[in-house]
Structures are given as structure tokens and as C-alpha cells.
Amino acid sequence: MSRQSVDLSGISKSFAQTSVLQTIDLTVREGEFLSLVGMSGCGKSTLLRIIAGLETPDSGTVRIGGTDVTARDPSDRNLAMVFQSYALYPHMTVRQNIATPLRMRQLTLTQRLPLLGRVLAPRAVLTRINAEVAQAAETLQIAHLLDRKPGQLSGGQRQRVALARALVRQPAAFLMDEPLSNLDAKLRAHMRDELAALHRRLGATFIYVTHDQVEAMTMSDRIALMIDGRIEQLGTPDDLYRTPATLAVARFIGSPTINLLAAEVAASGRVTVCGRATGLLADRGPATLGIRAEDLRLAPDGIPARLLRAETHGADRYLTCRLMTDEGQTVVLRQNASDAQTISPEDALHLRFAPDRAHLFGAEGQRMALRLAGKVAA
Numbered sequence: 001m002s003r004q005s006v007d008l009s010g011i012s013k014s015f016a017q018t019s020v021l022q023t024i025d026l027t028v029r030e031g032e033f034l035s036l037v038g039m040s041g042c043g044k045s046t047l048l049r050i051i052a053g054l055e056t057p058d059s060g061t062v063r064i065g066g067t068d069v070t071a072r073d074p075s076d077r078n079l080a081m082v083f084q085s086y087a088l089y090p091h092m093t094v095r096q097n098i099a100t101p102l103r104m105r106q107l108t109l110t111q112r113l114p115l116l117g118r119v120l121a122p123r124a125v126l127t128r129i130n131a132e133v134a135q136a137a138e139t140l141q142i143a144h145l146l147d148r149k150p151g152q153l154s155g156g157q158r159q160r161v162a163l164a165r166a167l168v169r170q171p172a173a174f175l176m177d178e179p180l181s182n183l184d185a186k187l188r189a190h191m192r193d194e195l196a197a198l199h200r201r202l203g204a205t206f207i208y209v210t211h212d213q214v215e216a217m218t219m220s221d222r223i224a225l226m227i228d229g230r231i232e233q234l235g236t237p238d239d240l241y242r243t244p245a246t247l248a249v250a251r252f253i254g255s256p257t258i259n260l261l262a263a264e265v266a267a268s269g270r271v272t273v274c275g276r277a278t279g280l281l282a283d284r285g286p287a288t289l290g291i292r293a294e295d296l297r298l299a300p301d302g303i304p305a306r307l308l309r310a311e312t313h314g315a316d317r318y319l320t321c322r323l324m325t326d327e328g329q330t331v332v333l334r335q336n337a338s339d340a341q342t343i344s345p346e347d348a349l350h351l352r353f354a355p356d357r358a359h360l361f362g363a364e365g366q367r368m369a370l371r372l373a374g375k376v377a378a
């Protein structure tokens with residue numbers, strides 16, 4: 001499998017008066033699974049279409065394997081694109097669908113004709129195409145479906161056929177735009193695992209667009225989180241989860257959503273949350289403290305709260321609580337379901353957060369350094 005890097009530098013794009021991408025610089029490494037993730041309208045599909053050559057940037061360059069392809073047609077970029085609509089040919093069998101890109105590349109127009117082609121096409125080429133189709137079908141575990149038509153397949157199977165068709169082209173990179181969004185939740189989770197496994201097996205470059213942070217977090221080597229046509233943060237899933245660069249990243253990544261509490265940093269540097277000193281130090285000013293559900297726990301000397309609802313999801317239990325403070329903020333705490341004690345709605349609770357796991361963001365949403373008992377905490 002060929003695999004190549006994709007370099008974007010200074011990519012900008014506007015539609016009419018609206019700026020959709022603002023000076024994007026990004027290198028997708030050879031063999032990397034990189035997700036472009038962000039809310040609807042942030043520009044991720046436009047960026048993918050610029051890489052594919054389906055859209056022309058107003059400025060900037062696209063390089064594939066070091067070669068400038070900005071002015072090249074989509075067909076000259078050797079990229080495979082997989083969309084949410086599988087775009088399979090309904091009148092063709094799975095075998096014919098997968099073989100199409102190979103036939104287009106390796107046979108002449110006359111050799112591709114339905115009847116005449118059978119006589120005119122070189123036997124050796126047809127045998128090679130058949131072998132490549134069989135291998136791709138094997139990789140995607142659809143060998144038993146080769147003689148069916150797309151209408152006789154499930155959504156997941158169709159998606160696999162679309163992937164197999166992309167695979168046979170041996171592209172420099174795979175570009176995928178929300179390829180799983182038409183599948184039901186269970187199948188989506190299954191195909192997520194399959195795509196990640198396929199990526200590991202092929203070692204190919206994958207650029208994957210999604211608005212679903214769970215998809216991005218579970219499959220990617222790195223994530224580029226986009227907001228309003230900019231890359232807000234680029235990093236591993238762990239980087240984005242543990243060290244969000246801004247409040248917007250902290251909010252977008254993680255399920256349930258990170259808990260946010262108004263904080264105040266006094267002249268002395270002491271951070272107060274819900275009117276309580278926290279033992280944390282930071283630069284002065286109003287701020288927001290972020291704390292993930294798993295970094296909150298019940299403790300008798302914590303912030304008083306009242307339980308609104310408890311939900312068990314497999315091994316985890318989520319407690320939604322209202323803080324008994326001026327703001328009456330709602331927070332979610334995650335516990336291990338097996339060691340959770342019995343509590344009922346309206347029970348009085350006390351919550352503490354792990355100071356060394358807290359995130360602090362300034363008035364502009366930027367991450368602020370936190371110091372804990374004399375050392376740097378974040």
C-alpha cells in the first residue's frame with residue numbers, strides 16, 4: 001500500500017463574502033490517521049474537498065508526498081474519497097463495483113465494453129484485476145457478497161464495499177467524509193473498530209472528517225479540532241482530552257461534557273470556586289475552572305450539592321447534581337458502578353474535585369497555568 005504525507009500551507013477559502021477557512025497549516029504524516037473534527041459549518045468538509053481537488057483554495061498550497069498538487073485535477077492526485085453516501089453503482093454487482101477503478105485505469109474504452117470487452121480485454125489484465133478485487137474483498141471481509149448487488153446489502157456491508165473500491169486504487173491517502181453517519185449506533189461503533197483495524201493493517205494515510213468527537217477520539221492518531229475555519233488545537237486524542245488548549249476544546253472533547261465552574265483568582269493568586277478556596281494558584285482575574293466527571297468525587301467536606309438523577313451505563317454510574325451555591329450550577333460526576341453506594345434523588349451530597357486534574361481558562365478562553373502546593377499542576 002502506498003502511503004504519503006499531505007501538507008497544507010496557508011490554505012484560505014471564502015464563499016462569496018464569507019470566510020470559511022482562514023490560513024490553515026497542517027501536515028498529515030505518512031500512514032497517520034488524522035481526524036478533522038468540529039461542529040457543523042466549521043469548514044472541515046471544505047478542507048477535505050480542497051485536499052481532494054474538488055474545491056480550489058483562494059490561497060495556499062496542497063502537497064501530497066512532497067509534490068505540489070494545488071493546480072492538479074482530482075483524478076491526478078491519486079486520492080481515494082469515501083463519503084457517507086456510498087455512491088455504489090446500483091446495477092452492478094459488488095465485484096463489478098470494486099473492479100471499476102481498476103478497469104478504468106487498466107483497460108481502454110473498447111476493452112471495457114460489456115460484450116466486446118470480454119473478447120478484447122487482455123486475459124492477463126482481467127486475471128490481475130480479479131485477484132486484486134478478491135484481495136480487497138478478503139481484507140474487508142465481503143468475499144461472500146461479491147455477486148450481490150448493492151440493494152441486497154446492509155448499510156455496513158455497503159460501506160465496506162465502498163472501502164474496498166477505494167482500497168484497490170492503492171491511493172496515496174484515503175479521504176473520508178463522515179463515512180459512518182448513515183449507520184445505526186451499534187453498527188457505527190462496530191465499523192469504527194473495523195476502520196481503525198483496517199488502518200493498522202494497511203498503514204495507509206487516512207484523513208477523516210467527522211463532527212462526532214467520540215469517533216475522532218477512538219480512531220485517530222491525531223485530531224485537528226476546527227472552530228470557525230481555524231484549527232483550534234492539533235494533537236493526540238490524549239492531548240486534547242488532558243490538556244485542552246482552550247475552553248472551546250475542553251467543551252467539545254469528552255463525554256459527558258466537562259463541568260465548568262466560575263472561578264476567581266485573587267491578587268494573591270489563590271483560586272476560589274463556589275466561594276471556596278481550592279489550594280490552587282494562578283494569574284489574577286476572572287476564570288473558568290473545568291473538571292471532568294471522573295475527577296469529581298463524593299467527600300464530606302466538599303461543595304454541598306443535591307442529587308438530581310443517577311444513571312448507570314455499563315460499568316459507570318453518572319450522578320447529575322445541582323450545586324447548593326449562588327449559581328446553582330449542574331455538574332456530572334462519574335463513579336464506578338460497582339463501588340457506588342445507594343443514593344436517591346434529592347439526597348444531600350458533598351463534592352470535591354481533584355485539584356491536580358483541574359483545568360483553568362482565562363476570560364478569553366485561553367488555558368491558564370495552575371500551580372498546586374508550590375508546583376506546576378497544569
Ligand SMILES: Nc1ncnc2c1ncn2[C@@H]1O[C@H](COP(=O)(O)OP(=O)(O)OP(=O)(O)O)[C@@H](O)[C@H]1O
Nearest residue numbers: 015016020038039040041042043044045046047211
Ligand atoms: N459551495 C458552497 N457555496 C457557499 N457556501 C458554502 C459552500 N460549501 C460550503 N459552504 C459554507 O461553508 C461553511 C463550511 O462548510 P463545510 O461543509 O466545510 O462545513 P463542515 O464543517 O463540513 O460542516 P458539516 O459537518 O455540516 O458538513 C458553511 O457555512 C457552508 O454553508
